[in-house]
């Protein structure tokens with residue numbers, strides 16, 4: 554049967570709408586049959602809110618993948634002395650991070666009682682086992698190898714990804730390379746702090762380096778905002794109960810609130 558070709562006018566130009574020989578469609582391009590078949594409930598009979606719980610987490614992981622893509626490229630841009638590109642990509646990451654924090658609102662439309670219908674089915678799984686979340690921390694600069702040891706049930710490929718993130722340069726390492734290329738010493742915290750003060754004090758000359766430092770600080774602040782939002786949601790959902798992942802729950806999460814990727818950029822504030 555002949556292919557049906559639909560034509561129309563678009564901006565005054567005659568165009569073909571259609572399948573271009575039946576190859577690509579919206580669904581095949583986006584692999585929707587596969588994507589929309591990945592929401593499998595643990596609860597039986599199905600708990601109404603479990604679909605929301607799975608969907609939210611899958612959306613998080615898709616955005617984590619995008620964030621890793623952008624952060625990796627931003628790091629590489631810094632290493633190649635492409636400062637405009639590095640800050641441009643970081644700004645994209647900021648908007649994604651704001652969205653990630655706002656998404657908590659959607660999950661909070663679930664009541665603790667409705668979560669309780671399927672929560673007991675989730676143990677020992679928990680967000681603690683999100684490999685991409687930990688990759689983002691490692692790439693940003695918070696490299697804590699003990700997390701790799703504490704992971705349970707990692708595949709070989711996941712362990713390899715985490716090990717690689719521990720070994721490769723972080724965003725902070727790349728930023729120090731930028732400072733080095735701008736002529737600064739970066740062999741100790743004191744010399745780095747000196748360099749940061751000089752950059753901050755002469756933005757006309759070091760504008761691109763200053764913008765980059767601010768973009769890194771923003772990334773750090775937005776990550777901290779997610780942690781703070783997450784723990785309050787956890788308290789709302791499970792109070793002081795231990796987590797399904799085996800930690801003390803909100804108590805453990807509160808212990809992570811002070812984490813900062815770039816402490817020297819925060820220290821700088823006290824001397825400006």
Ligand code: HEM
Pocket residue numbers: 609610613614660668678679680681682683686783786787790791795796797798799800801802803805806809
């Ligand atoms: C009902 C909603 C949620 C509750 C009650 C909850 C609870 C918890 C708890 C108790 C922990 C500590 C680990 C443990 O289980 O012992 C944890 C860790 C974690 N959760 Fe959630 N969580 C929720 C939603 C989410 C969502 C939507 C995400 C997005 C990916 C997420 C990501 C994480 C991550 C990444 C960690 C590890 C944090 C770290 O080690 O600093 N959680 N969560």
Ligand SMILES: N[C@@H](CC(=O)c1ccccc1NC=O)C(=O)O
Pocket residue numbers: 610672675678679680681791795796797798
């Ligand atoms: N740790 C949560 C359960 C939970 O939220 C969760 C369970 C499985 C997969 C991801 C999860 N999200 C974040 O921890 C709890 O203790 O209730």
